[in-house]
Amino acid sequence: MTEMIGGPDARGPQRIDPRDRAQLIESPVSAARVAALFKPHAGALAIVIAAVVAASIVGLAQPFLLRAVIDDALPNRNTELLAWLVGGMVAVAILTAVLGVVQTWLATTMGQRVMSALRTDVFSHIQKQSISFFKRTRGGEIQSRLINDIAGLQSVITTTATSVASNLTTAVGTAVAMVVLDWRLSLLSLIVLPPAIALTRKVALVRREITTQRQRAMADLHAQVDEALSVNGAMLTKTLGATQSRVDAFADTSSQLVDLEVQSQLAGRWRMATMGIIFAAIPALIYLAAGFPALTGNITIGTVVAFTALQSQIFRPVMGLLNVGAQWISSMALLSRIFGYLDLPVEVAEPTHPTPVPKERVRGDVRFEDVSYRFPDGENDVLTGIDLHLAPGRSIAVVGETGSGKSTLATLLVRLADPTTGRVTLDGVDLRDLSSADLASAIGVVTQDTYLAHTSIRENLLQAKSDATDADLWVALDAAQVGETVRRLPDGLDTIVGARGHRFSGGERQRVAVARTLLADPRVLVLDEATSALDTETEREFQAALDTLAEGRTTLTIAHRLSTVRDADEIVVLDAGRIVERGSHDELVAADGRYAALVA
Template sequence: MHPDNESTWAPPGDSKEQPRQVRRILKLFRPYRGRLAIVGLLVGAASLASVATPFLLKEILDTAIPEGRTGLLSLLALGMILSAVLTSIFGVLQTLISTTVGQRVMHDLRTAVYGRLQRMSLAFFTRTRTGEVQSRIANDIGGMQATVTSTATSLVSNFTSVVATVVAMVALDWRLTVVTLLLLPLFVWISRRVGDERKKITTRRQKQMAEMAATVTESLSVGGILLGRTMGRADSLTKSFADESEGLVDLEVRANMAGRWRMAIITIVMAAMPAVIYWTAGLAFRFGGPSVSVGTLVAFVSLQQNLFRPTVSLLSTGVQVQASLALFQRIFEYLDLPIDITEPEHPVRLGQVKGEVRFENVEFRYDGGDGQGGRGAPILDGIDLTVPAGGSLAVVGPTGAGKSTLGCLVPRLYDVTGGRVTLDGVDVRDLDFDTLSRAVGVVSQETYLFHATVADNLRFAKPDATDEELYAAARAAQIHDHIASLPDGYDTVVGERGHRFSGGEKQRLAIARTILRDPPVLILDEATSALDTRTEHAVQEAIDALSANRTTLTIAHRLSTVRSADQIVVLDSGRAVERGTHEELLERDGTYAALVRRDAQLEPMEPMEPMESNMAPALRPMESTR
């Protein structure tokens, strides 16, 4: 059985989910427990070394100097230097190991998010802005790096320092220690108030940054620039971006001021503490209380500074962690997205794929987009079709009839919500992903090329392809001569989304790439609908070469490209209303005949330019390997 994949996911709350979220964050560090234990030992050693200095200072002031013991003075001074050296060495080693661990955790997190997104269905990307995805991977994970690489270590280091310092202060004078610790609740109160506010601001700031990133991605792409300028909307887009940037300015100022006010108050408290200790010791001496030696007093104030610095950092870490929890939450939202296209637990692996494709009572509905797993109106309803191995089926119909959706069901870009699609008699949902990707090739109207060389784009389909295989595929796709005429040939960089090539050239590059993949089943999704008639003829010749001896499902916009198909099916409102050959459907004088007449009125005849003619010989080496 293949139940519909319903989403029941909801974003975590701020308070109830926070402990679980913290446990999830700690789980990221689990593979690095050994290295973290070493960091802990180094932190403890550094804390002990730093605490030793005030005690050495006390002995210098109370014993070595008053008694004129030069040897002891030299030894104690040397001990202070050694303490500083050891503290620094332990700190450097701690930073090296902790930074390495932090960067590995960041790598694991980036890879996990990217891998999760790679497994999402096409529906996710049709309803999510590209800039939003990029912002989560770049800005949010980038914003967490400081927390993971340094803040976590600082948390342990500062906590250890606070504990060691308090113990040392008690050893010096417990009464002064009590006075000092009475002011700590003030630090906690300030940090919590500011931390909660800063977390709220950080969440809003990251959302605003995501909006800005999405705007930049959409409007500053090649297509966005062309659209903005040709529509006279460049100034409007600039103003819209400025408004978004203005909102970010306010949030950045508020975030920085929240932290600054906290630091200002803490600085005042820290400056007042030595004065309070001196005043307390002076009053005790004045009114006959227990006296405190000069060495003890100076050493205690030194320890007090050692206490408040890590305490301030510790509380600052708390604020930073609170802010970073918002970033982790946004990343975990992506990691928690339900995967609606999954590989079965025990997948079927086909060896030799013959290529028979069947649609059996297929129904498809898009996710309602309500976040509750609801479904919209049926896009496809009761579709029963068979494409024999090596045969061809063309799907035609008006816009919105469900043609492209039908093509997306075979390679599982979407999953059916009713019925099933089979390949060689096996439900495509039971096949392993590798079998399906090897068996089904797709050439769509919207060709995607990477910002890389022609050769790199072709080898994306077959990384180990030889140069001769590239040339053979390009010749079959009627594009080799054009590539060879370029100054850099196959080393030519195609530009962003292939904008250095025309629409027809990009389509032929995509066809060459699919020829290299050599799939037994081919989906052609309106591959020539955006081309002029003359270019269409050239691309159609390449498609004919690609389709030879393959099971072909053609999603057609121009009916002139489907006349030779073994079978034509007409979709209307998601249902198959007619089927047959070109001649049979014309004789019935139904929907298909009306579409042909309309197409003939819209399609002017253009002379066809001669193209490369050595197409068949170029295909023979590829066919012989199948």
């Protein structure tokens, strides 16, 4: 009995977290929406609940079989009856075990499928969000909702419904069976339940508070690991000479965890020990009461043994039922946060009926027609009245001071955002009418902040063209002037580039990115300050790779360094989101206007 009280199912009623309640007040979760998650699995859920109820009812037969063994079969030496009763006990045990396995299999399978579908829906919906969403939302928060919150639903999806059915059936059935066996002993047993529940609740609250503190300390420990042991974190720690201070902070947090773990293990041990004594004493009191016929009548030994067996089972389901409320509120709060992401409006939506534009038919004719743009939470336009024409195969460079709207222009061309007014077209088709796949195949991008996945060079290149051969990869790398660098590596194309490509220098990463774009072979190219983070010598080498990439393509170059745009067919000067000058390099210098001032 002591083990049962101290076990995982006897933690006592759980307190509802105020933050969970506040979340549900802010974003309520309707019963219909929860039911919709289970609708495809209604049959499996019904079978699970039926199996749980059946197992609980069948299990209650054991004490009655035991009573018959003690009162009838053994005293009367009735071996035939004894064989039937023992066989019944074994059959009950087997049937209960089989039903338990079936229940676990069906519940787990159903729960995992529900969570998988929910996880995929959230991931898909987040993928559709505009870049502004990712700029204003912490990556850790997105990961937490996608992974931790959905994983936290395991209890409500796979165990809460079955737990209610099992505990309710067991508690009611056990109480009825106890009364059937002897109503006077039932009163004696049930009187002790209220103080036992109250005492266990106090222990649960103490442990919950310590557990909360422990979770915070664990979160701090994870944060310190992430900050100190990532590539950028390790570089910062070493360059600041902060290694020892990092170690000291980590040691302090780790020591806090030691203290909290000890407190958690010792919390309420005296109370639980008292409970153990009480529950161990109850059978003794029952045996004592059974010895006084005036109190219990002519009760049989089999009834006493069967009754103590039932009495030991009733505490667990009662505590389980008391915990359901807190578990349900906690799970609904998780669903509220998850549905909050699913309900986010899609600012850049896929067209319902996209206009097909096969890649081989794209000419690369780009137009900005009276385009203005304002950030969703902004008050002023970032771009105003932009009219631009990028004829097929020609290059336009956009220059201007920081904050003039250059990168926003590139953002609209690759449709990371949509114009507030006006439209951007490709070969006469509004970008909003193109599927994202067709748009991505037609327009390639090279930015200053090159991202390479933590995998091999080969896998990074195959992201652009999954069916490319090794020969294709080498042609692209050579054209990007990074082929010899890769050949000198011991593992060649199979070299792991490291986190964010830190295995290579900035210029090498940029050239691998150029090779990736060459493989994609887009008709339109956007170079968004691709050389701004490079030194002069590296920029000169990288520019040759860019010239190879841009050859024959419609090219929009966003530039901070004016040395990279001198040869553009047309240079557009932006100031406060408006085009203030346009022309060739020589024309703009001769005009002695804004461009000439930037050059100077």
